[in-house]
Every structure is written in C-alpha cells, then in structure tokens.
Amino acid sequence: MDFVTSLFPWITNGPLIVVQVMSGLSVAMFLFLVSVGMSLIFGVTRIVNLAHGSFYMVGAYLMVTLVETLPEHAVSFWIALVLAPIGVGLLGGVIEVTLLRRIYHREPLLQLILTFGLILVIGTLVLLVWGPDNKSVARPDALAGSLKILGQPFPLYYLLVLGLAPVVAIGLWLTFYRTRWGMLIRAATVDREMLGALGVDVATLYTQVFMFGSWLAGLGGALSAPTVAVALGMDGDVLTTAFVVVVIGGLGSFAGSFISALLVGELQSFGILVFPAVSIVLLFAIMAVVLIVRPWGLLGRPEE
C-alpha cells in the first residue's frame, strides 16, 4: 500500500478523486455529443464523416461570433447556444445536398477523400473568416463562479454540462425509440432500399439525419466554447477522440457511444493523473484491445 501511495499520492485524496470523476463526466458529455452524431450519420448513410470535428469547430466559432454580436444581456449566451448549433445543422444540410448525396453509392475510399477534403476546406474558411488568433467565450454570469465539492473547487459551468448530458441522452433515446422519425432512421440502418420501396423518401431522410448529426456536433462545439481556447486545431483533436469513442462503442450504436464516451472521458481524466506522459497512448491502447476482442465495438453489430 505504501508503495502505491508513494507512486500515486492522490489515491488517498477522496475529494480530488470525486472532482476528477466529475470532470471526466463533463469531458464524456462533449465526446458523447460529437460521437453520437458521427455514429448516427454512419449508421444511416454508411459514411464515416471525417469532417465531423470541423462541424464541432464551426459550432464553437459561431458561438464566439454570436456572443460578441448579440446585445449584452443575461439571455444572450443562451440564445447563442441555441443558434450556433442550428447554423452548423444548416451547413451540414448544404454539404449533404450538394456533395455527399452524390457519393453514397460509391466506394468508401472516395467518401473518405471527400470528407477529408472538407476538413481542409472548412479549416481554411474558418481561418479566412475568424483569423489565426485564438478566441474565447465568456461563461454566462450565472455560471461564472465555482462550487466547492468536498472542499475542492468545481466550475459551475461544468455542472451545466453535466446536467445537460442526461437530458440530451434521454431526448435522443425518445427520438430514436418513440417517434416515427426514429423508427425510419432505425429501419434505414437495416435496409435502405426496402424502405424506399415502401414509399419512404430516403434521400430526404438522409439529409435530415445528416443535419441532425451536424447539429449535435455543433451543440458540442458551442457548449465547449467557454471551456477551451477556440482555435484552429480543435477540429482534428475532437475528431481523433470522437473517432476512438465511436469505434470503441460500435459504429452506429447510440448506447455504445454513450458508454464509450463515459469510458474515454474518465480515462482521459484519470490518465492524466496516473500516467501523465502516456494518457493519449492509453486511449489508443484501449481501442486496440476492444478491436481485438470485439472488432465491431462494444455494442455494435457485426457486418453481415
């Protein structure tokens, strides 16, 4: 025991562990928002959207602009938080209709090249519009402070993020399992052609799904803006982690993304304490193990 405590002095520090768990949970929330959208888009359209991280970044930058432009008021932040993801959803819609729609029936490599190209194009456009300097978004006054949890400070804003997690997860669950639209989405993941032969306009459904997935990424980005430096590289960072989350959880699985986001969020939070130098490696090591044991992810379905 002495050996363990000398190696990991924080292990006896209960309050620190609690705060670390909670910060892991809030990381998990951002990851969940991004990866569930990516997973949803893949589940339905079979496209691995590499530009998904770019949508997240655009959500954060739109948040910067909206918070700056909207008149200063207690509700401005919240209006921006509603509008920024909608803007990203619309952007997703335009991209789906003008570009992705043409390549659904083409080979996966071509789809990867297109969405990779989108990363570069969106990255350049963001640079042109917002410039190279990092931006930041002030937290709303009501959530600017922090709370003491067992004597350790915990930012109030993260509590909002934590509170939103179950709301979004339950909302998504209700959408998938309790609405006709959700049924159509689930049916489309199984047999798109048959759904079309039953009179469903699947092309429009695809556009809606893509917009919805983009909106989720935009929401993640907008929500994260007050917690990070809004910078040009954030698209790649988010894409990498979200991709790991989606692969561990199982491409196309909603519950898989949720569990996997929790796992990866906590892993990142504690990885920094335990093995600060290798926390990023840890992430990929876990992914490798999952891929060896269950190549289709924790809750994914094997390809037929």
Next chain:
Amino acid sequence: MSFLEIHGVEAFYGDSHILFDLSLAVDEGEVVCLLGRNGAGKTTTLKSIVGLVPPRSGRITLRGHGVTGLAPYRIARLGIGYVPEERRIFGNLTVHENLEVARRTWGDGGGIAWTAERVFELFPHLASLRGRMAGRLSGGEQQMLTIARTLMGNPSLLLLDEPSEGLAPLVVEMLAVQLARLKSTGLTMLVAEQNVHFVSELGDRVYILEKGTVRYQGSMREFVSNEDVRRAHLAV
C-alpha cells in the same frame, strides 16, 4: 388500356441481360400469376416494375401513367406495393413499428385505408406479436408481416415474390386463405410463384416466363387443364 402494362422491357443485373422484350398486362381487380423456373426472370420482372432494377428500355405504365425511371419511393406512392422474396423485414424494429414505418403518409387515403388495426384483423396472429422484435419471428410470421407492412401503404396493385417459399404446408394454406380475402376486397395482384398448387385457386390468369421472356399466357383454368404446357415449361 390495362391497369398495369409492361411493353418490351429489357433489364440487366450489372452486365447480365435478364429480361428480353418482356410484355405483360394486368387488369384491375385481377390476380395474375407469373410462373417459371428459378432464374426465369420472375423476380427481376417485379423489381423492374417497382424501380429497384430500372428497365434499360421498354415502358411500364400504371393506369396509363409511365413509371419507368421513377425512384422506387415515387412508384410506391403511385400505389404499387412490393412484397420481396427475401421478406426484408426490419428485424431491429417491433412488429408494430414495421407497420408504422410503411404507413401511408402521402396523398389522400387511397381507396381502402389500411391501419394497423385493420391489418391485424386480416392477420390476427400478428396482433399478439405486435411488441415483439420482428427479427425474432418465425418464417411464416415474417411473411405475414411483410404482406401486412406493404398493405399499410394502401397499394392498389400488390406484387408478391414467391410468397409461399420456405413456409410449412399449413402456413402456406393459411396464406392462401388470406390472399383470397385480399382479392375479395378488389385488390389487384401480380404473384410470382413456383408453387403452382398455391396459386391455382387464387389466380385468374397465368404468364409463364422462360429465359427472361413470356413463353405462354392464358387463363388459369386453361393452364391447369393443360398438362402439356405445365410439363413443357415448369417441370424441372
């Protein structure tokens, strides 16, 4: 002019030529049977009508309106319901959800308005399974569900691809009764089958396909009484 007309259709699967100058017609209220050996082109005929294998040339009309080249969902909305051979139910959805995704949400009611409740009257057994995942149904139950699902779109023409295939004899008999009930509502049907016995009561007219084109046509009565024709075209 017939209800459904197919004129000189040529269809391909990739590079292989499947249908050759195929022509046939179905009148309103009729049940027409498409017979033929495996690989004769029955499935491709049905798929070309619903747009899943669009004809490379030729013309298909429903009530005089051309449907050739339309997207499958548009053809479905014109009133053509398709029941595929492989059934293709949505296994990750419940029985009731399978019906719900196929519910007609376009245009007017379209003649008989099928609802889940009416479909359950026709297939009472499905009603007791409404909350079950469709992937867990037996083959016979899945076949009922496939037909029930297609009815939810209120089709005026029902295309059935080998509905009796792979079903136990008792289930096949039940299915025959249910299809006869559907026929009595005035629903027009085009049924591809290998099981002549299954359709001999139901069908009004017969087309026999061979190598992607029509080799024989006549009334069901004529066909059933003509053993030479049956032997020439259907015996394996």
